[in-house]
Amino acid sequence: MATRKTPASAKNPNLHFVTGSDEAEVRIKAKGLVAELAPTDAGEFGLEIIEAPADTVDCSVDMVESTLQAVLTLPFFGGGKLVWMKGVTFLKDSVQGRSEAVQESLEKLLKVLEEGLPQGITLLISAPEPDKRKSFYKSLCSLATTTLCDKPDFGFNGTEEDLIDWVVRRCRERGVKIEPQAAVVLTTRVGANTGQLDAELAKLVTSAGASTTIPESLVRDLVPFTRAGGIFDLSDAINKRNLPLCLDTLAQLRRQGENTIGILLAAIVPTVRNLLLAKDLMERHRLKPPSQANYFTSELNRLRPEEIAHLPRKKDGGINSYSIGLAAMNSGLFDRDHLVSAFLACRDANQKLLSGQASDETLLTQLLVRIVAKNPSNSIVGQKSIPAR
Structure with missing residues (x-):
């Protein structure tokens, strides 16, 4: 998450704008400014x-008009007043944002802001996910002390490690720790x-308590x-x-209506292949197991390209x-x-599912037992299938 402020030169010191693609961070930064201002x-x-x-054009216009009235109304008992235009949603590229009525109201507000706020009045506008092409957005950024809160790049080139590091x-900012595996599950x-x-x-954090560690189980x-x-x-x-967690999770996926072939090809086969x-x-290379998954990247980078050419790839072509x-x-x-035997068992299970030779639930249950159980030949005996509910 990138949070930065625009230069303060030529800015109205009583006009503040908190915006960006990270809605949660916009909300947090705006609350902090309210306490400060x-x-x-x-x-x-x-x-x-x-x-x-x-959520309608009329509501959006009313919000702008109410802000104008609040800005132009002096404090009852003198001194200063902070007006917070909170959580503006019609700066997005939406029906409300494209409405001519809303644009006209924003132009009226902008004219007041360009002329200068009344003495003792401070205005804070918080607006997540704005359309940065709009003229009002550009004009407001040039007038106000602007805090930009943009999401980290978790798009095409984003990785699991980036997201886990963010969590x-x-x-850490909230004063707690989180177990590595808990961050992965979250x-x-x-x-x-x-x-x-x-x-x-x-x-x-509320459930775990302050100054503690969030466990995976929580x-x-x-x-x-x-x-x-x-x-x-x-x-x-x-x-x-x-094995118990395997069977419980399989039961949950089946209750959600997940396709059996999909479970096999999306979860079981890739996992056995990666193992x-x-x-x-x-x-072959006498590598030690890493303490964390992302630490294994450095081990792979030490190997020759031909030694890792067969590894699965991400969308951007890099090794997963x-x-x-x-x-x-x-x-x-x-x-x-x-593992070789387990991978061949996945192949056989796929062929049986496609040909309809056995019950889907029974096949997946027996396959998981064969892969995970320490003594699969005995564990399969008497093993019940996982029914779809």
Whole structure:
């Protein structure tokens, strides 16, 4: 997350604009400015908040008009007053933002701002995810002390490590720590939505308590189970050779209506493949298991290009070193021959699913037992399938 302020030269010192693509950070920075700018001697009369859903053109116009009235109304008991135009949504590229009525109202507000605010009046405008092409946005940035809060780049070139590092930093800012695996589970379940991540972190911090460490178990209990999170949880359970967690996660995915072939190809096959690839590399090159997945990147970089040419790739063409690192962390739980057998079992299971030779639930259950159980030949006996509910 990038937070920066524009130069203060030629700016109205009583006009502040907090904006950017990171909605959570915009909200946090705006609240901090309110605490800093609101007159301490005016009590509740020193702060006037203009807030509206602004989900229609009329609501958006009313919000601008209310802000104008508040700015032009002097404090009742003298002194100063802070007007906070909170959470403006019609600066986005939306129906409300493109409305001529809204544009006319914004032009009226801009004219007042260009002429200068009345003495003792301070205006704070917070607006997440603005359309930076709009003339009002550009004019406001030139007039106000502007704080930009943009999301980190989790797009095409973003990596899992970037998102996990962001979560660890936010926990540090809140005065707590988070277990490495807890950060992985959290980012996998929520994704790159920093606003949702911040909301989940607030919930976790409240539950864990201040000046403590957020454990993985708490994240699994409190953060909602999603499709992407379920795929990761199943992969993680296979990596850790945790059969009960494998079967529980499979049951959850089936209850959510996930396709059996999809579970096999999205979670089971890639995990077994990565375990086999990591095991092979570590045995041939005598590599040690990393303490964290991202540490394995440096080990891979030391190898010749032809030694790692077969490894799975990300969308940008780079090696998916994080997933290989996760497998390398747990490679000691499996021997190479077992992983070869498990990979061939995945192939056979895929063929049986496509030909309809057996029940989907039974096939996946038996496959997971064969991959994860320490004594699969005995464990399969009497093993019940996971029904879809």
